[in-house]
Amino acid sequence: MSLKDENLYFIGGVVRDEMLGIPSLDTDYCYEGDAIEFAKQKGLNILRENPAFxxxxxxxxxxxIDIASTREEFYPQKGHLPVVSNIGCALEDDLKRRDFTINAMAKRTTDxxxxxxxxxxxxxxxxxxxxLHDKSFEDDPTRILRALKFSLRFGFTLDESTARVQKEYLKNINYDMSYHRLKKELVETFNLNSQEAYDRFTSEGIYKLL
Known part of the structure; x- marks a missing residue:
């Protein structure tokens, strides 16, 4: 049995890491359509379903292996988990909901x-x-920590517009946010054991999120 399908894609970090020539920590799959129905039609051994997502x-x-349906998301409460909508949407719409352009790519499993x-x-x-847009950090402030983590891991820098949006948000922080998610990203960032992580955490004002 093959997991390949013209509507099944590698998504996000695994595509990015392949282009960077580094091992990927996870392999994420996305199905353009209903992933649960795809798994059933393929006769795959299903361990768990989450129809809401x-x-x-x-x-x-x-x-x-986790397979996600394409979906859209919106943030009725800024800084908290998004609400899922339009499960089975076009792949392009799914890509637009992601955090950074380097994580918003897909690779078809067939060709x-x-x-x-x-x-x-x-x-x-x-x-x-x-x-992907100027409200990105307002929607999800944990993306600021993810930006720090990715920049340290890959040696990347924020582009000019992203740096501006981050600076503006840190001047007007919405403290009504999910601190469980913030803690997770904070732990992953400082687990890199980098002095630069601490230096930038303070110098760029990222500590204000806490």
């Missing part, structure tokens, strides 16, 4: 075609971190 976990070749509608490849080449 359109995700399914399967056992394939002795490995547990290896890379879908990059937001300039992720160019930003990897220029070693830039770029958010």
């Amino acid at each position: 359109g995700t399914v976990r399967v056992l394939f070749e002795d490995k547990e 290896g075609e890379v879908i990059d509608i937001l300039g992720g490849i160019d930003d990897i080449k220029s070693k830039k971190l770029r958010v």
Whole structure:
């Protein structure tokens, strides 16, 4: 049995890491359509379903694999978990909900075609971190910590517009946010054991999130 399908894509970090030539910590899959129905039609060994998010976990070749349906998200309460909508949407709409352009690429499992509608490849080449819109940090402040983490891991810098948006948000922080998610990103960032992480955490005012 093959997991390949013309509507099944590698998504996000695994595509980015392949372009960077480094091992990926996770392999994420995204199905353009309903991933749960796809798994059933394929006869895959389903371990868990989450219809509210359109995700399914399967056992394939002795490995547990998560497959997500394409979906859109919106943030009725800024700084908290988004609300999922339009499960099974077009792949391009799913890519637009992500954090940075370098994480908003997909690679088709059948022919290896890379879908990059937001300039992720160019930003990897220029070693830039770029958010997808000016309200990105307002929607999810943990993305500021993710930006710090990615810049340290990959040697990237914030592009000019992203640096401006970050600076503006840190002047007017909405403290009604999910601190559980903030803690997770904080731990991952400082687990890099980098003096630069601490220096930038203070010098860029990121500490104000706490």
